Amino acid sequence: MLKDITLGQYVPGESFIHKLDARVKIVLTFVYIIILFIIDQTINYALFTIFTAMLVFLSRVPIGFILKGLKPMLFILSFTAVINLFMTQGETIWSYHIVGSWSLEITKEGIVIAVLMLLRLLYLVIGTSLLTLTTSPLMLTDGIEKLLEPFKKIGVPSHEIAMMMTIAIRFIPTLAEETDKIMKAQMARGADFESGNIVRRAKAMIPLLVPLFVSAFRRADDLAVAMESRCYRGGDNRTRMKQMKATYRDAVAGAVVTLFCLVLIVNEIIL
Amino acid sequence: MQTNLNSHKVLSAHTLTRAGILAGISVILMMVLEFPIPFMPPFLKVDFSNVPVLIGSFAFGPAMGFVIVLIKDLIHLLNTKTGGIGELADFLTAISLALPASLIYKKHKSRKGAILGMLAGIVAMTLVGTLANKFILIPFYSKMMPLEKILELCGKANPLINSTTTYLIYGVAPFNIIKASIISLFTMVLYKRISNVIHAK
Numbered sequence: 397m398l399k400d401i402t403l404g405q406y407v408p409g410e411s412f413i414h415k416l417d418a419r420v421k422i423v424l425t426f427v428y429i430i431i432l433f434i435i436d437q438t439i440n441y442a443l444f445t446i447f448t449a450m451l452v453f454l455s456r457v458p459i460g461f462i463l464k465g466l467k468p469m470l471f472i473l474s475f476t477a478v479i480n481l482f483m484t485q486g487e488t489i490w491s492y493h494i495v496g497s498w499s500l501e502i503t504k505e506g507i508v509i510a511v512l513m514l515l516r517l518l519y520l521v522i523g524t525s526l527l528t529l530t531t532s533p534l535m536l537t538d539g540i541e542k543l544l545e546p547f548k549k550i551g552v553p554s555h556e557i558a559m560m561m562t563i564a565i566r567f568i569p570t571l572a573e574e575t576d577k578i579m580k581a582q583m584a585r586g587a588d589f590e591s592g593n594i595v596r597r598a599k600a601m602i603p604l605l606v607p608l609f610v611s612a613f614r615r616a617d618d619l620a621v622a623m624e625s626r627c628y629r630g631g632d633n634r635t636r637m638k639q640m641k642a643t644y645r646d647a648v649a650g651a652v653v654t655l656f657c658l659v660l661i662v663n664e665i666i667l
Numbered sequence: 668m669q670t671n672l673n674s675h676k677v678l679s680a681h682t683l684t685r686a687g688i689l690a691g692i693s694v695i696l697m698m699v700l701e702f703p704i705p706f707m708p709p710f711l712k713v714d715f716s717n718v719p720v721l722i723g724s725f726a727f728g729p730a731m732g733f734v735i736v737l738i739k740d741l742i743h744l745l746n747t748k749t750g751g752i753g754e755l756a757d758f759l760t761a762i763s764l765a766l767p768a769s770l771i772y773k774k775h776k777s778r779k780g781a782i783l784g785m786l787a788g789i790v791a792m793t794l795v796g797t798l799a800n801k802f803i804l805i806p807f808y809s810k811m812m813p814l815e816k817i818l819e820l821c822g823k824a825n826p827l828i829n830s831t832t833t834y835l836i837y838g839v840a841p842f843n844i845i846k847a848s849i850i851s852l853f854t855m856v857l858y859k860r861i862s863n864v865i866h867a868k
Binding site: 405426429433475476479480483484513516517520524528533536540553556557559560561562563564565566567568571572575598601602605606608609610612613615616617619620623624628630 | 678679680681683684685686687688689690691692694695699715718719722734737738739741742745746747749751810811812813816817849853856857860861864865
């Protein structure tokens with residue numbers, strides 16, 4: 397189970413969306429989410445659906461990957477739909493009497509709200525997954541570093557934050573493997589992680605976590621020594637092999653999203 | 668070794684690697700070890716991701732705790748399912764546990780100081796957790812589902828919880844107390860054994 401840890405869900409590709417600058421993608425994703433929570437009109441949902449379909453098409457990510465991202469949300473999606481469907485008051489179009497004062501009712505408004513809310517939740521997940529499907533974790537980290545750079549003046553250590561994220565991302569698979577190894581070693585000595593009540597299972601975690609932390613600190617200090625001996629001294633004047641460059645693509649993407657937002661907002665105001 | 672985020676001095680390589688790796692453990696614990704508490708709503712889950720945060724902030728000062736939480740949530744943001752809202756709430760609650768605890772422990776480096784600090788942390792986390800639910804999570808989720816009605820329905824099964832306010836008082840607040848206490852207890856047990864290794868160098 398530990399080996400299965402994946403960070404992000406990057407699907408390498410050469411599409412328009414893949415080639416967008418990570419910074420632009422992060423900002424546009426935020427805009428996408430904000431606008432998703434502003435819209436209310438049915439017509440806007442229709443436009444949003446077209447827009448999202450276009451994004452998915454442009455990204456060339458196999459639809460299966462996107463559906464896979466939705467799988468953990470299946471329960472909450474159906475739960476939301478059912479609750480909205482049966483709990484909205486309005487014009488009844490179907491009802492089923494159970495017992496006494498209990499009856500199930502489906503109303504016209506319920507159907508509308510259920511569909512709209514379902515779409516909202518769906519697009520929230522699709523929007524954020526599209527970002528992580530088309531951008532590798534390291535590119536995202538770089539993007540975050542660049543986006544935080546203006547805040548350096550007020551003391552936000554943007555380079556250090558990105559460096560720590562990179563270290564964490566780099567070591568997560570290593571640490572997961574280590575955890576697995578320690579678990580097996582303790583199981584060979586008779587440890588039992590699976591059975592018993594919560595207190596017993598919590599107690600079983602201690603012989604797992606102590607060696608994990610000890611080895612993690614050792615690794616951290618080894619890495620620090622390695623960095624220092626290679627004269628690591630922070631982000632100032634550090635150069636990169638791959639510079640982030642915004643191109644005409646990013647301008648196009650920005651313009652399209654801005655235009656789209658304007659249309660939706662105008663629709664909201666007029667209707 | 669003290670770290671100060673506000674100074675313009677570069678964070679030392681040791682701080683960077685320790686924070687990075689502790690945040691890595693934190694992310695793993697968040698993904699692998701979460702379990703629901705009996706008699707509580709199943710979506711309120713306890714995870715151990717804040718144990719490395721507390722251990723880090725006890726060993727290397729409050730700033731370290733802050734940094735680990737930040738990195739943990741930034742990485743979690745890469746896989747977010749809530750558009751960053753869940754991560755924001757987690758960030759606030761984790762900080763509210765680690766900061767008071769490590770500030771008090773820094774002043775009183777003793778068993779008593781640690782316990783007092785953690786009690787302060789538990790109180791702060793319960794408070795912040797409840798407020799985060801009221802002002803961040805509930806408004807967010809009610810954009811997608813009729814929470815009020817769900818909670819009314821809950822009232823039929825559990826007469827204590829039948830509205831947002833009673834949900835916060837009888838659901839979220841006790842959950843946060845339990846969660847913070849479990850994390851603190853774990854850290855107490857672990858830190859004693861690990862601190863020898865950390866401070867041996």
